[in-house]
Amino acid sequence: MDAMEPVVTALRAESQRLYDKVSILPEAEWDRPSPCRPWTVRELMAHMTAGVGRVAAMLAEPEGAADRLVSAAGYYAPDARFSVRANALRTESAQEGAASHPDGWALAEHFDSVWRAVVAGCDGLPPGRLVRTRHGDPMALGDFLVTRVVEVCVHGFDLAEGLGDEPWPTDEAADVVARLLLDGRPYAVGASVPGMDWDRTTFLRKATGRLPMSAAERAAVQRHGVVRLTLG
Template sequence: MDIRKLDRAAVLETLRILEQAEPEDWDRPTPCTGWTLRQLVAHMTAQHHGFAAAAAGIRTGLAAWHPGALGDDPLKTYRTAAEAALAAFAEQAVLTREFSLPEISDTRRFPATVAIGFHFLDHVVHGWDLARTLGVSLDLDEGTTEAALVIALRVPDDERRLGPDAQFRPALPTAPGAHPLDLVLTTLGRSPDWSAPARQGPSAHHD
C-alpha cells in the first residue's frame, strides 16, 4: 500500500469536487454538524498546513491547526494548502521522519506512514462530505476506499468520540454487504444516507 499515492488521490478528489462549487454553495450545510461548506473547507485547509509542517519536522502548537479565514477566493486558498501538503509528503526523506500531531497527542510522535494514513483517511471522509454537500459523486476506486477502511477500523471507538471536539462520532450500524466506503463512514459515525437540501437554479449539479 503506497500511502502517499493513496493520499494524493484522495486530496486531488477533494479539489475536483470543490471546483464544482458555486459562490452560493459556501454557506450550505455539510454532514459535519454545525459546519457550513466554508467552515469545513477552512478546517481542511488548516489540516493541510498542519500536516505540511509536521512532515517538515516542525513542531507546532495546537493553535496552529485551528482554522483561519479563507478569504475572497476559498478554492484558491484551499488549493494552495492542499498542494503544500502534497509537496511536503512527496519529499524523498519524509518516510524516515516522525510527525508531531498535537490534535491527536501532545506527547507522542507518529511514524510518517501512520501520520499520512491519518491525513488520507480524513480526506476520504471529507471528500464524501464535500460531495454530499454539493450533491455530486465521489470518484474514488474501490482499492482506495478499501485502504481507507483498513485505517478506519483501527480508530478507537471509545469515550473520545463523545466530546464536542471529537474528530469522529461513535460507530453506526452497517447494512450487510455494504460498499467499503459506506463501511468507512459508519465505522466513523457518519450516515451514508445523509444528504443536503437540493441546490436551486441552473447551477445545480446532479450525480
C-alpha cells in the same frame, strides 16, 4: 514499492478529486450547511485544508526522538484531542480560516497549493520519520499521513452530503481508510464483515458514523474487529 508510497498516492488522488469537485462550485453553494454542524461547506473545507497543511508545519520542526509512538488508529482515541474544548477550538479555527479567503474559489485554490506542497515535501522521506502532532503526540510520518487520508476521504463524504452530491472517494484513499478500519486487511464485500454485503463506500460511511447502522450491523462490525475511530 516504498512503504509510504500507497499513502502518498492516496492523499494525492483524494486531494485532487476534492479540488476537482469544489473548484467548480458556484459561490452560493459554499454557504450550504454541512452535516458537521455548525460548519458550512466553506468552513468544513477550511478545516480540511488546515488538517492537510499541518504536515508541512511538522516537517519544518526538528525530528527529535520518542520512546513510544502513537499509531494512526491511536490518533483517533477518545481523549483530550476530542474534548469539548478541543472541538470548540477546532470549530473556531475553521470559521476563521474560511473567513480569511474572499470567496470559495480562493479557498479551493489555497487547498490545491497546500496539498501539492505537502506531497512534494514528503517525497523521498522515510515513513518512519518522526513528527509531532499539534496535540504533542509523536508519530511516524507514514502513520500521520494515513490520518490525513482519513480526514480528506471521510470529510469528503460530509462535503458531498452537504452539497447534495453522491460520495466521491477514490479507490486509493478508500483502500487506505478501509485497511485502517480493518487493522491492515483490505475490504472484501461479504468477507470483511460477514453477512454485511456493503460495497466499500457504504462500509466506510457506516464504520465512520456517516450512515446509521442497525443493532445487528453494529454487533457484526464489533464482532469482526472493525476499528472504532473517534471522529468529528
